[in-house]
Amino acid sequence: MSRLGSKLFMGLVLLFLAGPLIVVAGVSLNGAQQLLFPPRDPSLRWYAELFNQPDWLNAMGNSLLIAFTSAALAVLIAFPLAWFLWRYRVRYGSVLYGLGVAPFTLPPVITALGFLVFWVSVGLYGSIVATIVSHAIFFVTLPLVTITLGLNSIDRQVVEAATTMGADERKVFTTIILPLIRPYLISGYAFAFVLSLNEYIVAYMVSGFTVETLPIKIFNSLRYGYTPVMAVVAVVFMLFAALVFGLIARFGDLPKLLGAWSKD
Known part of the structure; x- marks a missing residue:
């Protein structure tokens, strides 16, 4: 493949990957309460709306609290386990890592x-503690790796x-x-934090409608009609994730953090 052909191919791949993000960002700029692309009467009113509605702010607060706490708990679980496996090299280490x-x-x-059955059996179903612990266990893999x-x-x-x-x-x-x-501790925390913000299935199963995070709020809002605020939340998520991973790539060895072998 020629150099021009390879550049064209990579450009098409980039456009394919970025296409959904471009559409969502465009939808968030609609002036009216419609999900249209290209946007009509472009406006930033829905970005202000996100921070002016108590229900969206409550969901944002829940998401941030769960993400901050569960990511920290995931690191606290992963660190001793990884240290033990590296320090003592026990024969059953692969089982513990698995x-x-x-x-x-x-x-x-x-x-x-599994989380749903457990929390129902111990009587903590629907609590924010159940969501935090469940996210910590679910995302412990990231800091562990x-x-x-x-x-x-x-x-x-x-x-x-x-x-x-x-x-x-x-x-x-x-x-x-x-x-x-x-x-590696910081990057593991960052990975768990960002994915916890976006996680829906585990949070919904262990808390239902009791603890409403931003992803759950988006799905719940679909029952009452479409609003560009949903797209605004998605854009905020994308920008925040890009910022976090950009900082990791800038100040850390991102390929190595993702498991690449050294060239030496």
């Missing part, structure tokens, strides 16, 4: 159904040298291990 990634690799409906990549990138000879020089395990952990894997 359990750690299982919630995210299974179909979301199956995982959500990134932290494991960070730990595997550490040269064990450095750890052995520090131990030989008299550093105890706590000193090695705080002065060598933790600084080296800090970017």
Whole structure:
């Protein structure tokens, strides 16, 4: 394929991937309460509407609270597990790692159904705590993978040298291990945070209409008619995700965080 042909092909692929985003962004600019593309009477009124309606603000607050807390809890679960597997290399380590990634690799409906049965049986169905814990377990795979990549990138000879020089395990952990894997902790948290904001199936199954997040609010609003506010929420989500992942790509080694092998 010629250079011009490859550029044309990549341009078509980019247009295909960006097409839905362009349509949603255009719909959010409609002046009237209609979902039309191209937009008619372009206006930013619906962006202001998002922050002026209490029900949308409540859903936004729920989404942010759940995402912030569940992502932190996911990291707190993943970090000790990844550290244990890297430090001690137990024979059943692959089984523990498989359990750690299982919630995210299974179909979301199956995982959500398991959460539903559990929370109903313990009497916490419909609570925000159930949603937070469920999201933390569901997205624990992301920080587990990134932290494991960070730990595997550490040269064990450095750890052995520090131990030989008299550093105890706590000193090695705080002065060598933790600084080296800090970017992986942050990226794992960011991945879990962004996906929690956009998650619908698990949140709906464990809380129903009791705890209304932004994705649930969008689907609930469809029963009362279309409004460009839904597209505005999608645009805000896209911009926020682009900002988070852009910062990771700018200040971190994104290919390595995604599992790429070193060229060395």
